[in-house]
Amino acid sequence: MKTFNLPDLGEGLAESEIVKWHVNVGDMVKLDQVILTVETAKATVDVPAPYSGRVVSRHGEEGDIVNIGALLLEIDETGAERGATVEKKETADAATVVGNVSHQAHHVNVDDFWIGGNHNTTESNLVTALPSARLLAQKLGVDLNLVSGSGPNGLIVDADIYDEAGKQRPGTEVLKGARRTMVSSMTESHEHVAAVTITEEALLEDWLPNEDISIRLVQAIVHACQEEPALNAWFDAETMTRCVHNTVNLGIAVDSRHGLYVPVLRHADEYEPQDVRRWLDQTVEGIRERKIGREQLQHATITLSNFGAIAGIYATPVVTPPQVAIVGAGRILDRVVIRNGQAISVKAMPLSVTFDHRACTGGEAARFTKVLAEHLQRPSEK
Numbered sequence: 262m263k264t265f266n267l268p269d270l271g272e273g274l275a276e277s278e279i280v281k282w283h284v285n286v287g288d289m290v291k292l293d294q295v296i297l298t299v300e301t302a303k304a305t306v307d308v309p310a311p312y313s314g315r316v317v318s319r320h321g322e323e324g325d326i327v328n329i330g331a332l333l334l335e336i337d338e339t340g341a342e343r344g345a346t347v348e349k350k351e352t353a354d355a356a357t358v359v360g361n362v363s364h365q366a367h368h369v370n371v372d373d374f375w376i377g378g379n380h381n382t383t384e385s386n387l388v389t390a391l392p393s394a395r396l397l398a399q400k401l402g403v404d405l406n407l408v409s410g411s412g413p414n415g416l417i418v419d420a421d422i423y424d425e426a427g428k429q430r431p432g433t434e435v436l437k438g439a440r441r442t443m444v445s446s447m448t449e450s451h452e453h454v455a456a457v458t459i460t461e462e463a464l465l466e467d468w469l470p471n472e473d474i475s476i477r478l479v480q481a482i483v484h485a486c487q488e489e490p491a492l493n494a495w496f497d498a499e500t501m502t503r504c505v506h507n508t509v510n511l512g513i514a515v516d517s518r519h520g521l522y523v524p525v526l527r528h529a530d531e532y533e534p535q536d537v538r539r540w541l542d543q544t545v546e547g548i549r550e551r552k553i554g555r556e557q558l559q560h561a562t563i564t565l566s567n568f569g570a571i572a573g574i575y576a577t578p579v580v581t582p583p584q585v586a587i588v589g590a591g592r593i594l595d596r597v598v599i600r601n602g603q604a605i606s607v608k609a610m611p612l613s614v615t616f617d618h619r620a621c622t623g624g625e626a627a628r629f630t631k632v633l634a635e636h637l638q639r640p641s642e643k
Contacts, residue, residue, distance in 0.1 A: 325420040390417035439520030463637035466607035481636040495583035496620035512561030589613035
């Protein structure tokens, strides 16, 4: 019998959420057959079976957060039927250690070192838990003695800690998937980016009533990047280097019930308007069904957040390193302007451009914003 642990899925990601199991205990699986789908901080990934055989045990439920190296399956390669009393194989330690490493934590009372101290070494007082589960329990304030382990031989795994935390504090939600990604990316930006926001308004008096706002925003950002490329760049503070891109890979923030996703429209400068709309519709549908690949969320050179589609006028959008800029579009408003000595009402789009002042000058950002607004004010193409 062989054990299958969660492999390293790349991108330096240490944990994943189990989205869906494709096999059950007792099923026969073939080499490279998809056995489960997990969601990392960056994408949804199908995990294949490393060998063929019959599934003897399955560890972790849908919605659980599992770490790299966590036990997922035990597979009997012989395929022979076994009784209900299958002896579970203990998972070997992932490091290069000869023999098995005990998961038992020996709690030693300080009084044991004093003459007359009580030496309580009974097995009933020993708690078996993965090191990651112990660390998680400490962070969440969970008493391991109250936790029932679901792993082999009662081993406490991370999922058990999350379950107990929910019991102790009803309503507590463990952040998963895209929401966990948001925590790390927002924290990194807050700690490192010298963020400055410029605001402007684009008057839309020459737009047609049925204008596609998303397409116009994409076109305007592409044009502004071509006219002032300093904001279509990556910046690395450690090496003090800046990479100004010739093509525009536009990240577009998409809100979903699972959290914030930022799929990337690669080579946005090469898209026709109808192709942009088709890409947007297909991508949003993929996010709703949690079927968006890792490669679709990578390599953005600048980002658009059309928060005004929900609410809000101006904002301070957050720049995600290594990018140096993000464009925010607010809710379209009615504005009174003077035309030929007469006061008239026109539609206006509030714009908020946040840039990393470590990599861009105020002048570059202002010119970018000016060109962006001017392009949006162009008459609709009939």
